[in-house]
Every structure is written in structure tokens, then in C-alpha cells.
Amino acid sequence: TAAGSRCLLLLFLLLLLGVLGAPALGDPGPLEDVVIDRYYIPKICLREAQMGDFIRYHYNGTFKDGKKFDSSYDRGATVAGVVGVGRLITGMDRGLQGMCVNERRHLIVPPHLGYGSIGVAGLIPPDATLYFDVVMLDIWNKNDKLQITTLSKPERCNRTVENSDFVRYHYNGTLLDGTPFDSSYSKGSTYDTYVGTGWLIKGMDQGLLGMCAGEKRSIIIPPFLAYGEKGYGTVIPPQASLVFSVLLVDFHNPKDGVFLEHLEVPESCKRRAVTGDFVRYHYNGTLMDGTLFDSSYSRNQTYNTYIGKGYIIPGMDQGLQGVCMGEHRRVVIPPHLAYGENGAGDKIPGSAVLIFDVHVIDFHNPEDPVEIETVFRPEGCNVTTRNRDFVRYHYNCSLLDGTRLFSSHDYEKPQEVTLGANKVIEGLNSGLLDMCAGERRVLIVPPHLGHGESGARGVPGSAVLRFEVELISMEEGVPEGYLFIWHGEPPASLYEQMDLNKDGEIPADEFSTFIKTQVAEGKGRLMPSSDPETVIADMFRNQDRNQDGKITPDELKLKSDEDKEKIHEEL
Numbered sequence: 001t002a003a004g005s006r007c008l009l010l011l012f013l014l015l016l017l018g019v020l021g022a023p024a025l026g027d028p029g030p031l032e033d034v035v036i037d038r039y040y041i042p043k044i045c046l047r048e049a050q051m052g053d054f055i056r057y058h059y060n061g062t063f064k065d066g067k068k069f070d071s072s073y074d075r076g077a078t079v080a081g082v083v084g085v086g087r088l089i090t091g092m093d094r095g096l097q098g099m100c101v102n103e104r105r106h107l108i109v110p111p112h113l114g115y116g117s118i119g120v121a122g123l124i125p126p127d128a129t130l131y132f133d134v135v136m137l138d139i140w141n142k143n144d145k146l147q148i149t150t151l152s153k154p155e156r157c158n159r160t161v162e163n164s165d166f167v168r169y170h171y172n173g174t175l176l177d178g179t180p181f182d183s184s185y186s187k188g189s190t191y192d193t194y195v196g197t198g199w200l201i202k203g204m205d206q207g208l209l210g211m212c213a214g215e216k217r218s219i220i221i222p223p224f225l226a227y228g229e230k231g232y233g234t235v236i237p238p239q240a241s242l243v244f245s246v247l248l249v250d251f252h253n254p255k256d257g258v259f260l261e262h263l264e265v266p267e268s269c270k271r272r273a274v275t276g277d278f279v280r281y282h283y284n285g286t287l288m289d290g291t292l293f294d295s296s297y298s299r300n301q302t303y304n305t306y307i308g309k310g311y312i313i314p315g316m317d318q319g320l321q322g323v324c325m326g327e328h329r330r331v332v333i334p335p336h337l338a339y340g341e342n343g344a345g346d347k348i349p350g351s352a353v354l355i356f357d358v359h360v361i362d363f364h365n366p367e368d369p370v371e372i373e374t375v376f377r378p379e380g381c382n383v384t385t386r387n388r389d390f391v392r393y394h395y396n397c398s399l400l401d402g403t404r405l406f407s408s409h410d411y412e413k414p415q416e417v418t419l420g421a422n423k424v425i426e427g428l429n430s431g432l433l434d435m436c437a438g439e440r441r442v443l444i445v446p447p448h449l450g451h452g453e454s455g456a457r458g459v460p461g462s463a464v465l466r467f468e469v470e471l472i473s474m475e476e477g478v479p480e481g482y483l484f485i486w487h488g489e490p491p492a493s494l495y496e497q498m499d500l501n502k503d504g505e506i507p508a509d510e511f512s513t514f515i516k517t518q519v520a521e522g523k524g525r526l527m528p529s530s531d532p533e534t535v536i537a538d539m540f541r542n543q544d545r546n547q548d549g550k551i552t553p554d555e556l557k558l559k560s561d562e563d564k565e566k567i568h569e570e571l
């Protein structure tokens with residue numbers, strides 16, 4: 001039948017094909033193109049290899065039976081070349097295109113896309129199918145530019161890096177596949193150098209421009225802006241793209257001066273600090289990245305020094321010029337006006353820019369007098385205070401920053417003192433002179449007329465003091481060394497008049513009665529005191545030379561007569 005004839009014809013053809021060597025059923029026959037197995041694809045693929053790109057990769061090459069014929073790993077060096085331009089066997093050229101960095105592929109390359117019917121003598125036989133296991137490490141193009149990604153940036157950025165600036169930065173350096181090759185963090189110090197002067201690879205010179213202190217960047221540098229065909233040592237292969245994660249710690253220019261920022265200036269600024277003034281101030285000292293290296297607040301004590309005389313770093317000497325009392329000022333000091341290339345201790349690195357946030361408490365000059373401001377003076381003020389007068393006054397004492405120290409209002413009665421008797425600090429004594437009862441003053445007392453460098457209980461050393469004083473009353477005093485003075489000539493027969501019962505001796509009660517009578521009749525006056533009895537008792541004790549409780553005619557002497565005899569006794 002017709003059907004039977006067709007079956008016999010098909011069987012004949014199959015036998016004929018077998019004889020001629022045609023592929024058996026189930027055999028796909030020779031490969032026409034590269035077989036690509038993308039067995040690992042990274043989650044992030046920023047770039048794929050394109051025709052004309054420079055690539056760097058590792059591979060193992062084997063035959064179908066697994067026998068290795070070549071390996072870049074065995075040579076200890078990656079392969080670098082241009083993809084898609086005929087410099088590689090065709091199968092590899094095709095198999096590498098579209099790969100991401102860190103992608104891994106299995107490639108099966110048929111003979112006609114490999115080494116064909118010729119092979120490679122002693123290495124690859126003719127008509128060999130080749131198996132490659134490839135990992136892509138780097139991709140770049142001669143038209144590439146620097147790739148800069150800002151990772152973080154401070155809110156305040158008053159200045160950015162320019163050519164010729166000196167920078168201090170931390171970095172982690174990796175190859176494009178993530179292999180680390182260097183890190184400043186592992187060395188425990190920043191990398192310090194000039195920008196734009198050829199000390200860095202070109203890509204880093206460009207990548208640092210425009211950065212703020214405290215900014216973080218990722219900088220991807222193609223090989224021709226890095227170490228190019230030669231690479232660097234054993235850590236950076238030839239033709240390697242480099243990835244730097246950079247933190248700019250600080251920067252400056254050798255031409256920089258001190259930068260001042262006036263954070264808070266009091267509305268009333270009657271005087272500004274000049275060279276030779278002694279300044280007391282609090283400060284926080286930080287590096288440009290905010291790292292605190294010192295603080296006077298932590299010691300609860302101001303820093304006290306002369307300015308303009310070289311006692312402090314030059315930058316601070318300049319930065320404190322012109323400050324007002326109470327001013328808050330930021331002083332930014334380049335290293336050549338601070339601690340230079342060597343730094344200081346373990347907290348201030350070499351070539352570090354320093355930032356001082358300063359609060360000026362007070363300042364003075366060693367030549368300063370007491371500053372007196374009359375707040376109120378009564379009309380008809382004809383009698384004013386002099387040295388040796390006894391005065392009563394109220395006062396409030398504070399530092400110039402407003403810190404309250406002492407006040408007479410904390411006690412039941414005003415302060416009492418004899419002026420010129422070294423009972424109060426010199427500046428307060430001066431400020432109380434020539435005052436009327438009822439007058440009010442503000443006194444500014446420099447430390448050399450106050451409590452000096454050492455200070456006193458509750459008063460810091462070298463502190464300028466502010467007194468608000470009100471004179472309550474005053475009593476005319478007596479000359480220094482006197483407890484009593486006569487308003488006229490003393491009686492010619494003084495002893496006889498003082499010996500009230502005429503028994504030839506004067507006990508303490510007779511002496512006291514006589515002196516009080518002279519005062520009451522206006523013939524003389526005692527040294528002003530809150531306790532006249534004590535003054536009279538001191539007078540009696542001075543005249544009772546042998547301390548037997550009575551004064552004899554030989555013992556009684558006037559003070560004026562004693563002065564002539566250079567005997568310092570009383571009356």
C-alpha cells in the first residue's frame with residue numbers, strides 16, 4: 001500500500017544518514033554561538049561592559065572533561081583588555097559583553113568562536129570547545145570622568161576646598177570590585193597633603209575640590225586618573241579603577257589668617273581689649289570636625305592671660321583683640337598660627353585647624369584705676385568722705401558677668417569701716433572717697449586694686465569686681481595713729497582735771513568719764529567706731545604703761561609729745 005511504501009522510504013533515509021555521520025537523535029550538534037550562564041549577578045549593577053570598554057577580569061579555562069588549559073589565577077594577575085573590538089577570541093568578546101562588576105559567568109565557546117581548526121600548539125587542540133569561568137572585576141572607558149557622590153554634608157559650610165589648600169582627610173580605598181587596598185583609619189591618622197599641586201593622583205586632586213569640612217564623599221577614579229597601566233605595588237593592579245570613601249576632617253590655606261565670628265556682642269561695649277590687657281575667658285576648643293580637645297568649663301575655671309604678648313598661641317593672641325566684656329566669639333585658627341605640623345599632645349593632631357568658642361568674662365590693664373560711675377548724688381552735697389572717716393554703707397558685689405558674690409543686704413546692718421585703715425580692698429576704699437551721705441555709685445575695681453591674682457574666698461583670681469555702693473552715713477575721723485584728738489589746745493593742767501577725786505591717780509572709770517565729758521562738750525572727738533567704749537579702753541591701756549590699773553602723772557603723755565619723742569603711745 002501507499003502507507004507501507006512511505007514507511008520503508010523513511011527507514012532507508014535514516015539508515016543513510018547514519019552512514020553519512022549525521023547527528024543521532026538527542027544530540028544537538030555543533031554550537032552556533034556562545035552559551036552564557038549568568039550564575040551570579042550582583043544585586044546592584046551600576047554599569048555593564050559595552051563594546052569598546054576596558055575591562056579587568058579573572059578566569060579559569062577548561063575543556064569539556066574539566067582539564068584546565070589556562071588560568072589568570074595561576075599567573076597571579078588579572079587580565080585587562082578592551083572588549084568587543086577583536087582583541088579577544090570572538091567567543092570571549094561576546095561572552096563578556098553586558099557583564100556587571102562582580103558578576104560571574106560560565107561561558108561555553110564553540111571552536112569556530114575560539115581557536116578553530118588550528119588550535120594553539122601544545123595547549124589547545126584543533127576544534128576544541130572551551131569552557132570559561134569568569135568574574136568581572138573592573139569596567140571603564142577612556143571617555144569616563146570622575147564619579148563623585150556626596151554621602152553627607154554639614155548644614156553649615158562657609159568655605160570649600162580649593163587648589164593650594166592643605167587638607168586632612170580619612171579614607172577607605174577599594175578596587176571597583178570592593179577589594180580594599182588602603183585605609184587611613186587602619187593607620188590611626190588622617191592623610192595630610194596639599195590639593196592641586198601634584199602630590200596626589202589626578203583623580204583625588206579633582207575629587208577633593210569643593211568639599212566642606214565634615215563632608216563625606218564617594219569618589220570613583222578611572223585608571224587614567226589614578227595609577228594607569230603600571231598600577232601601584234602589589235595592591236593596585238594595572239588599569240584599575242579606584243573607589244575612595246572620603247571624610248574631610250579639616251583644611252586651610254597657608255595664606256589664611258584668623259577667622260572671627262561674633263556670636264553675641266553686648267549692646268553696651270564701652271571698651272575693647274587691646275595688647276597688654278589681661279583677659280579672663282571661658283572656652284571650648286574643638287577640631288574642625290567637632291571633636292572637643294579642651295574646655296575651661298570642664299575645669300570650672302577661666303583661662304587667664306595677657307593678650308598680644310606671646311603667652312598664648314599667635315592665633316588666639318590675635319583672636320582676642322577687640323573683644324568686649326561678656327562677648328561670645330568664635331575664633332578659627334589655622335595650624336601655622338596654632339600648633340603647626342607637630343600638633344600638641346595626643347588631642348591636637350599635626351596641621352590641625354582649631355576652633356575656639358570663647359566667652360569673655362572680663363579684662364583689665366595693670367594700669368587701670370578704679371572706674372567710678374555716679375548713679376545718684378544728693379543736692380547740696382558739701383561734706384564728702386576722706387581717709388580716716390568712719391562710714392556706713394550698703395553694697396552689692398558681683399563679677400562682670402553678673403555672678404553675685406556678696407551683699408551687705410544679707411546682714412542686719414550696713415557695712416562699717418574706717419577709710420584709709422586698710423580694712424577694705426584698695427579699690428573699694430578709693431571708690432568710697434569724696435562721697436556724700438545718700439550718694440550711690442557703681443565701682444569697677446581691677447584685680448590689682450582688689451583681690452589680686454590669688455583671689456579670695458568666693459572671688460576668682462584676677463577677677464574684675466563690680467560694686468554697687470550707697471553711702472548711708474559718715475563721721476569725721478582722726479589722723480592715723482590717734483584714738484582721740486582735741487579740737488583746740490588741750491588743758492594746761494590735763495592730769496589735775498582728769499583726776500576727778502584728786503587722789504593723785506586716775507583709774508579707768510575716771511579716765512572714761514573725763515573723755516566722754518570732753519566729747520560731749522565738743523572739746524575733742526574719739527576715733528569713729530561702732531563701739532566707743534572699746535576705743536576709750538584702748539586709750540586707757542596705752543596710758544597705763546605698767547598695766548597696774550591706774551595712770552600716774554609720769555605715765556600720762558599727749559600723742560603729740562610722744563611723736564616728738566618717737567614713742568608711739570596714746571593721748
